[in-house]
Amino acid sequence: MAEAMSPDQQFAAFLREGRFMLQRCAIDGRHWFYPRVLCPHCGSSQFEWSQVSGDGTVYSTTIVRRKAEEGGDHNVALVDLDEGPRMMSRVDGIAPDAVKIGMRVRARIGGNAEAPLIVFIPAEAVS
């Protein structure tokens, strides 16, 4: 393979640099997620990494019920990015039951330095 890193490794490397980057097809111009070696819309292997806005909309949401010793209840959401792709994530900064379908959200890089992770916060909380 021509690339030094796999799509998965490259995505993670960008996250560690604090950048939320997605692959964008050089042929049809569409973004995709998760990282992969070809465009799932047209099959092309020609792509560029492009920084996304981080803006999105909650497509669906659930509260996963867990015991306190397992970290307690938490949110799991599907978020539609403004650039098109959908991803599983969670909305932080508000109670799990306050996350609503249609809510505008903005990406943050959460997790830890070893394993950074895209999470979202309500857009209205962004100053």
Added chain:
Amino acid sequence: MSANLRGRISIVGVGLAGCGEAPGYSDLDLAAEAARRAVADAGLSMDEIDGLITASLETNMPVLSLAEYLGIQPAFFDGTGIGGSSFIGHLLPAAMALELGLCKAVLVAYGSTARTGRNRAAYAKARATLNEAPYEAPYRPFGTVSAYALAAARHMHLYGTRREHLARVAVDARAWAQLNPAAFSRDPLTIDDVLGARMISDPLTVRDCCLVTDGAGAYVLVRTERARDLSVQPVSVLGVGAACSHRNISSMPDVTVTAARESGARAFGMAGLTAADVDVLQLYDAFTINVLLFLEDLGFCRRGESGEFVMTGAIGPGGRLPVNTNGGGLSCVHPGMYGIFALIEAVEQLRGTAGARQVKDARIALAHGNGGFLSSQATAILGASGVL
């Protein structure tokens, strides 16, 4: 082209084994016992089985394991594994093999010890490793439940579907189970019981989720012209279709519209029938939301109207569209992959052997399987003896 397979193959034998709890037995023990019963039910002997199809979440290369266990060396075999819909989807390769003359009698079998198996925890861990979902797992969804919860939440948002509608599916399944002595859960169940049960992943409570049981099922297929020579009451396969749209829930194009729309259209197209022709339905109910989605996708309700539809009592005992007459995965049996049990119950109904839960004059049945995270769908339309 596909219409050529209409009615060309028939189910001539079915068997169940170990449904509920079968401590000490292995998945292969149960699959083999169900297979023995199905072959005997067909009036055949095991050495007449020259086609074998199976799939498993527990055994690696299960076709080889089961063939060895049964002591057969099949000329045709298939191990397509697309989750719980597999054993309805298997009708397609079986039909092709029989039509092309690659074999004369196909056995489809499945067994699982999901409830009492001593390696249950190890299997769960192995599956999580083998089926890595690196872009979902870090957010800790609760197994498959959260995926179906996300579909249910979206359906509720778009159409005003309520938790009571979901609960009614579970209540009707339990009412059917109370008519089935072989069902695992037969205690009374009310809508309030479902609503008040422990929440797993909103809006789904533990009573919106299927059982976890042991169990095995098997069926035998031959060409319909041969079925007429056997001393059994054959059930013909009028139509079958399969479709898949994604694997992980985050890749599902629209979580409220499943590929059952395509699998159903293919099956109805082959059968030359419509939803109005169906007397009894068996819909893969791993979760209550499944039944609502499949009623819509298969053409029994308009989009968004399934919740109100089930509240009329339509799908329960005495209703105008009987659904999951054995009690379904919610109350009868669910060892991880339920599809084969949906198909076997459809056969029982068309044979008229369903006892207290028998739907009067059932001539056309639909059995629908689902796999993964609403990922794969397979639909079969079956006809009672004489429908062809």
